[in-house]
Amino acid sequence: MEQLPALATFSLIALGLVAPLARAARTDAMTRGKPGLKSMSQLAFGPEGILFVADSQAVAIVARATGDTTPVKRTAAIRGVAGQT
Numbered sequence: 001m002e003q004l005p006a007l008a009t010f011s012l013i014a015l016g017l018v019a020p021l022a023r024a025a026r027t028d029a030m031t032r033g034k035p036g037l038k039s040m041s042q043l044a045f046g047p048e049g050i051l052f053v054a055d056s057q058a059v060a061i062v063a064r065a066t067g068d069t070t071p072v073k074r075t076a077a078i079r080g081v082a083g084q085t
Contacts, residue, residue: 027065035062 027048041056049068054061 030063030065035060037062
């Protein structure tokens with residue numbers, strides 16, 4: 001019975017050491033270049049400041065690492081655009 005808490009503690013420590021390494025790998029595999037977008041149709045932000053751009057003519061999605069990982073401090077409403085999509 002005493003081995004269970006020790007195993008749980010060891011598992012949490014191991015997870016804490018490995019998790020940052022797994023998280024850093026999201027942008028490590030990205031390559032530099034010019035994607036040659038034909039028609040940007042939709043934009044979305046993902047984790048770690050990654051901007052996803054959909055190209056409807058090329059039928060492709062491009063990911064761009066913006067490097068901006070700071071949280072938003074405040075937001076502002078944009079007036080006069082409701083229903084104009």
